[in-house]
Amino acid sequence: MSTWFVCRVVSRQEKRVLAAFEEKGITAYCPMERKWSLHARPKVAISRALFPGYVFAVMPNDHALDAARSDRRVRDIMCDKFGTPIIASTRSLRGIFIADMFHEFDHTYVAPKVKGKKYSHKWAAGQQVKVIRGPLEGFIGRVIRAKGKARFELLLNVFGREQEVNVSHSELETYQAQNIAPSLAA
Numbered sequence: 001m002s003t004w005f006v007c008r009v010v011s012r013q014e015k016r017v018l019a020a021f022e023e024k025g026i027t028a029y030c031p032m033e034r035k036w037s038l039h040a041r042p043k044v045a046i047s048r049a050l051f052p053g054y055v056f057a058v059m060p061n062d063h064a065l066d067a068a069r070s071d072r073r074v075r076d077i078m079c080d081k082f083g084t085p086i087i088a089s090t091r092s093l094r095g096i097f098i099a100d101m102f103h104e105f106d107h108t109y110v111a112p113k114v115k116g117k118k119y120s121h122k123w124a125a126g127q128q129v130k131v132i133r134g135p136l137e138g139f140i141g142r143v144i145r146a147k148g149k150a151r152f153e154l155l156l157n158v159f160g161r162e163q164e165v166n167v168s169h170s171e172l173e174t175y176q177a178q179n180i181a182p183s184l185a186a
């Protein structure tokens with residue numbers, strides 16, 4: 001299991017810090033919010049850090065920690081009052097990462113349309129469905145409720161934890177559990 005640290009960086013330099021960390025072999029993550037620019041004609045998708053001025057990074061050793069601190073865009077590694085780097089909550093980061101996977105921060109995302117195949121989107125609460133495309137393809141979940149005509153709220157077991165997610169009906173199909181009885185050799 002990796003230990004994540006919080007790096008405070010120069011605001012609006014998060015993407016450059018991620019690139020610099022990648023060159024140094026440091027695993028880093030910065031969730032980005034994507035939305036349409038209100039001032040550009042035609043509309044332009046822009047992205048910015050969800051937490052401006054912060055990047056999460058895995059520092060496997062002191063050499064990586066020193067390499068991160070040597071970047072001029074990194075202000076500091078968040079530390080406690082004794083100077084020990086603070087470890088970021090893995091549970092919180094996992095939740096942010098999963099929300100990012102489900103395009104929760106991407107206001108420009110449009111679910112893919114599929115030609116030729118009609119999908120039934122009359123699933124009842126509690127019915128099992130299977131995700132057939134997208135980042136969670138293959139996961140089986142339970143419908144919690146419909147959100148409008150085209151989206152559903154599902155309860156999925158992701159990484160051993162129950163997670164509520166919003167999914168488009170075009171990404172789902174009805175799941176039929178197969179009960180296969182073992183054959184008895186005669």
